[in-house]
Amino acid sequence: MTTILSTVFIITGITTGLAIVITFANAFIADYGEKKMIINNDKEYIVEGGKSILSALVDQKIFIPSACGGKGSCGYCKCKVNEGGGPVLATEMSYLTEEDVENDIRLSCQVKIKEDVKIEIPEELFNVKQFEGKVVFSKDLTPKIKHLRIDITDGQEIEFKAGQYVQLLAPPYPGNAEEVFRAYSIASSPSETKSIDLIIGYVEEGIVTTYVHEHLSEGDEVLFNGPFGDFYLNEETGCDIYMVAVGTGIAPIRSILHYMNEKKIERKARFFFGARTQDDLFMVEEMKRLEEEMYDFEYIPVLSRADDDWEGERGRVTDLVDKLMEKSDSGEGREAYLCGGAPMIDSTEKALLGKGLPEEKILYDKFD
Ligand SMILES: Cc1cc2nc3c(=O)[nH]c(=O)nc-3n(C[C@H](O)[C@H](O)[C@H](O)COP(=O)(O)OP(=O)(O)OC[C@H]3O[C@@H](n4cnc5c(N)ncnc54)[C@H](O)[C@@H]3O)c2cc1C
Ligand code: FES
Structure with a gap:
């Protein structure tokens, strides 16, 4: 009996010791401190090391397309990483072409900032804004599709091309611990600059659609950013x-x-x-x-x-x-x-x- 008890104590002691070492390592060894992020050889930001490039950009209120919210499953968050990106990761490979890899294109949500980085993003993304809004209309179009109208409440106006999309934020809610962005196409005309319409379907166990269909009501406040996308009406042709x-x-x-x-x-x-x-x-x-x-x-x-x-x-x-x-x-x-x-x-x-x-x-x- 004494032998069994001492064995249990020894194993518990070793496990606790290892846990402390891992926690310490995470807190100090993996603490990369502050790093420099230089964008388009022009703008310089001090960012928190250890974060993904995508998160560091969001911290600076620079929003690039990220339809899956940083899960590495949409391939939208590509940017050129000229320095400091480290080797290409297995999690990026399914979205990068050979040409992308040759040209240092990376998935910004997968690349962690461990040293100073130099990146390039399209200049127009500096015009993407974050908006505060209020749901003023929410109607079921079918049992699984909702039509929302969101008024912009922070005094800004949105300029977009017909066909573009925004990224809507779902805050934490019971059953979902994190903030998550997902892409939703604007369903209203660009002439409406003080509100947007969205048409959102329910996806079983989907994080943002569950939020929209089960937790979001008229009168609630929301955050979204945009506009994004190159799917829009081509006005150059008469086709x-x-x-x-x-x-x-x-x-x-x-x-x-x-x-x-x-x-x-x-x-x-x-x-x-x-x-x-x-x-x-x-x-x-x-x-x-x-x-x-x-x-x-x-x-x-x-x-x-x-x-x-x-x-x-x-x-x-x-x-x-x-x-x-x-x-x-x-x-x-x-x-x-x-x-x-x-x-x-x-x-x-x-x-x-x-x-x-x-x-x-x-x-x-x-x-x-
Ligand atoms: C450019 C763009 C514009 C979009 N515009 C709209 C729009 O106007 N209206 C709209 O409703 N959606 C739109 N989407 C899809 C939207 O961004 C989300 O992917 C979708 O709402 C699911 O999000 P979720 O967080 O609820 O699901 P998640 O938590 O991301 O996914 C849960 C599970 O469902 C699967 N899944 C994800 N999306 C779908 C889907 N569409 N059908 C079936 N299974 C799925 C996932 O693989 C996962 O297994 C758009 C996507 C893109 C890229
Ligand atoms: S945000 Fe979707 S792959 Fe990076």
């Missing part, structure tokens, strides 16, 4: 526009449509919207109204599991592209805007290429 979306992918398309309507842009526009059943369709009246008001716009919903009484198109949006778009070898005069999940975008892109659209005329935002 016909083909828009394809499923579910919440309607958000940036709605912004583009309202903008085109307000500016009286005279271009042919077709919007193929995919859903499963009639119950999954929303904003139909609004789309019909835009059909009447706009120069040459048609809204064409397509259902993959339509009831017998459905008189519209049936199948997937990709089938609709195949059915309704003519093949053109020149590829000129048309451009496409796709929005939604990766499988839909990949198959629709393939169908569009098959119809003769060149790759550079197909713009998309993948939501997952």
Whole structure:
């Protein structure tokens, strides 16, 4: 008995000792202290060593795209690290091309600052701002999709291009201990500079969508930053526009449509919207109204599991592209805007290429 007790005491002693050593090591050895972060060979900041480049930028109120909130799973937070980035990490590899690696492009959320760093980011990101807002409207479009309007309450106005997105912050809430940002496309027109609309779907066990669907109510305050993204209406061309979306992918398309309507842009526009059943369709009246008001716009919903009484198109949006778009070898005069999940975008892109659209005329935002 005495032997067993002494063995337990010895093991407990060793474990406690190791825990103390590890805690001490974390606190002192892994304490990198203050480091210099030089951006674009021009601006110098003193930052906390040990943090990721992404977090250090946020501390300085410099916001770069980071759709997954720093989890290393979106590949949006790329920046050029000229010095101090250390070797490329395994966690970055699935998002970096060979060319990226050759050009010192890194995932800023994965690179920890252990020494002074020199990085490059696009100058326009210095214009991205953080906004304080208040939810003034929250409505269920379907049981799993919410339409929010957020008024900006800090006196600023937001300038963006139709199609761009913001990053909404979910604060800690029961079941989620950390602050997390996620990307949401602005669903309102750029002419509305004092508020934004968002259309947010529920993702099972999703951190931010659970916050939005279960914890956020009218009157609540929120933080968001933006605008971001190169998915926006190209106003340089007079090309016909083909828009394809499923579910919440309607958000940036709605912004583009309202903008085109307000500016009286005279271009042919077709919007193929995919859903499963009639119950999954929303904003139909609004789309019909835009059909009447706009120069040459048609809204064409397509259902993959339509009831017998459905008189519209049936199948997937990709089938609709195949059915309704003519093949053109020149590829000129048309451009496409796709929005939604990766499988839909990949198959629709393939169908569009098959119809003769060149790759550079197909713009998309993948939501997952
Ligand atoms: C540029 C851009 C614009 C976007 N705009 C919108 C928008 O307007 N409206 C909108 O609702 N969403 C939009 N998204 C998606 C959004 O950013 C989040 O990824 C999504 O809301 C899930 O966040 P979450 O924190 O709830 O889930 P997480 O906690 O990130 O994920 C939980 C789990 O769900 C999986 N998952 C994540 N996203 C999806 C998804 N979409 N479908 C199925 N599974 C998923 C994850 O892999 C994970 O396993 C956009 C994404 C990008 C990149
Ligand atoms: S923030 Fe998503 S990969 Fe870095």
